Amino acid sequence: MAPKNLLSLYIFLVTFLHLVGVHEAVDSDQYPLVVSTWPFLDAVRAAWRAADRGFSAVDAVVEGCSACEELRCDGTVGPGGSPDENGETTIDALVMDGVTMEVGAVAAMRYVKDGIRAARLVMQHTKHTLLVGEQASAFAISMGLPGPTNLSSAESMAKWSKWKEDSCQPNFWKKVVPVNSCGPFHPRESLDLTEGTCFKAKQMETTESRSSLIGLHNHDTIAVAVVDKMGHIAVGTSTNGAMFKIPGRVGDGPIAGSSAYADDEIGACGATGDGDIMMRFLPWHARLPAILPCTFMASYQVVESMRLGMEPQLAAKDAISRIARKFPDFVGAVFAVNKNGVHAGACHGWTFQYSVRSPEMDDVEVLTVLP
Numbered sequence: 001m002a003p004k005n006l007l008s009l010y011i012f013l014v015t016f017l018h019l020v021g022v023h024e025a026v027d028s029d030q031y032p033l034v035v036s037t038w039p040f041l042d043a044v045r046a047a048w049r050a051a052d053r054g055f056s057a058v059d060a061v062v063e064g065c066s067a068c069e070e071l072r073c074d075g076t077v078g079p080g081g082s083p084d085e086n087g088e089t090t091i092d093a094l095v096m097d098g099v100t101m102e103v104g105a106v107a108a109m110r111y112v113k114d115g116i117r118a119a120r121l122v123m124q125h126t127k128h129t130l131l132v133g134e135q136a137s138a139f140a141i142s143m144g145l146p147g148p149t150n151l152s153s154a155e156s157m158a159k160w161s162k163w164k165e166d167s168c169q170p171n172f173w174k175k176v177v178p179v180n181s182c183g184p185f186h187p188r189e190s191l192d193l194t195e196g197t198c199f200k201a202k203q204m205e206t207t208e209s210r211s212s213l214i215g216l217h218n219h220d221t222i223a224v225a226v227v228d229k230m231g232h233i234a235v236g237t238s239t240n241g242a243m244f245k246i247p248g249r250v251g252d253g254p255i256a257g258s259s260a261y262a263d264d265e266i267g268a269c270g271a272t273g274d275g276d277i278m279m280r281f282l283p284w285h286a287r288l289p290a291i292l293p294c295t296f297m298a299s300y301q302v303v304e305s306m307r308l309g310m311e312p313q314l315a316a317k318d319a320i321s322r323i324a325r326k327f328p329d330f331v332g333a334v335f336a337v338n339k340n341g342v343h344a345g346a347c348h349g350w351t352f353q354y355s356v357r358s359p360e361m362d363d364v365e366v367l368t369v370l371p
Contacts, residue, residue, distance in 0.1 A: 033227040034357045035337045036064065037272040039366045040077075040222050041355060043068035048357040048364070051226050057234035058097050058120070060226040065093065065116035065238040068222045072153075076220040079113040080153030082240040084247045085168070085182075087160040089151040089240050091115035092253035095123060098233035098262030103129045105254035106136040111148035115238045118145060119254070130254060151240075163244055172246050221253050223260045223270025225337050233339075235260035235268050242275070251275030257300030267312070267339050269302035269319075273332025273349075281323045298323065302336045312336035313344035320346040333369065345369040 032051035036044045047064025051057065069078030069091075076082055083089055093115030094105040104123025107130060112118055118140035122131055131139055141147045163169075168182035176185035221239040228234075237260050239253040252258035252275030259275065262268040271278055278298045298319050305315035316336040323330050331349035345354045345367065352369040 029359055030341050031227050031229050031231055031359070032060070033337065033341050034060070034064065034224065034355075035268075035270070035335055035343050036224045036355045037222055037270055037333070037335060037352075038074070038220055039353050039355055040068050040073045041364045041366075042071055043073065043222060043224070044355045044357050044364045047224055047226055051228050054229055057226040057228040057232045058095060060228060061095055061224050061234045061236035062116050062120050064224045064226070065095075065222055065236045066114065069113065069115060069238055073222060074220045075155065076240060077222050077238050078115070078240065079149070079151040081156055082243045082245075083152065083156045083160040084241075084245045084249070085171070086247050087152065087157060088247070089153075089156055091118075091151070091238070091240055092250060093119040093236070093238040094254045094256060094259060095119045095236040096234060096256055096260060096262050097123070098235070098264040098268060101263070103256045105130040105256070106140070107132045107250040107254040108248060109136040109140065110134055111137045111151065112140045112145055113147075113149055113151060114140070114145050116236055118143075119236070121145070129256070132250070133248075159243070168244070171244055172242070172249070221259060221272040221275070223272060223335075225260070225262065225268035225270055225335070227268075227337070227339075227341065231339070233262045233264050233268050235262040235270060237270065252279035252298075255279050258298060261299040261303050263303050263307070265339070266303050266307045267337050269299040269316070269334055269336045271299050271332065271334045272352075273347075274330055277323060277327050277330050278332055281326065298334060302334055306336065306338050311344070312338050312342050313346070316344050316346035320348050324348040347371050
């Protein structure tokens with residue numbers, strides 16, 4: 001039936017356009033927009049150039065993270081940094097399309113330096129979300145990425161050698177013996193504790209704080225959010241993980257909703273810091289009815305808070321404060337950006353900086369967030 005008047009015609013057209021997926025045009029003066037953890041200026045510039053030339057948000061995210069991998073940002077992104085207990089460098093990476101909600105990720109990937117490009121290949125050419133270890137490496141190489149390659153460097157091996165000389169301290173073990181060597185370690189409760197081993201076990205109770213294990217230049221992640229010229233959102237992350245981690249460890253970097261999250265209707269979030277804490281913190285959302293058992297990871301929670309009407313600054317602070325209440329020595333940070341281009345950051349345990357590039361800026365600007 002044809003509409004009878006102008007008002008019903010308007011309602012009819014709006015409903016029709018919504019159903020067929022036609023959305024209101026975005027403000028070209030507002031986008032593109034790039035937001036990234038840390039002062040990784042060249043990475044943000046690379047993402048901005050791609051977005052400004054009309055590339056999709058996903059493509060721009062990949063360009064930004066890839067630039068950081070090539071530059072080996074802070075020694076914590078890409079090859080050549082953060083050796084594990086065996087002296088090996090491995091890669092974690094993720095890309096998420098806020099339009100389709102598709103995710104591609106790789107974790108503990110060996111022998112392939114292009115983490116973010118491998119993650120995008122997972123998203124493009126598989127029905128999976130996450131590939132890990134040597135199988136992820138084999139997949140990436142089969143899809144045309146260079147490898148196998150030794151991801152260690154002279155710098156990473158020097159750090160590893162010094163750590164070995166320091167009796168492999170600090171490390172990520174707990175409640176194990178022996179304490180004054182590099183292992184192998186065994187659960188303390190499973191051993192016949194003689195007087196000597198009792199003394200060692202007692203020593204092990206004096207553990208390093210998490211802030212001594214996690215900090216600048218040994219546990220950074222690049223997390224990038226891009227809003228392209230069409231107003232579409234994507235996020236990506238890349239990291240070589242925590243220095244001297246136990247081999248096989250995977251942090252929050254390749255976990256959607258933990259290290260980063262994007263929803264085209266709402267906005268995006270990126271995180272950095274102690275991923276072992278951030279990925280396990282799954283609080284009930286305080287603003288939803290108690291009958292809905294929703295568990296939200298840090299980045300996912302930020303986006304959902306914005307969905308419920310929170311401004312980015314409050315959403316970011318809320319997510320960080322929830323973690324800090326449970327883990328006072330936690331070290332980490334998040335940035336949040338909504339569909340209107342409003343962005344903010346929050347942190348705990350360190351001073352956080354994040355980078356922004358928008359059309360009104362001549363170059364990347366770095367904002368500082370105090371704990």
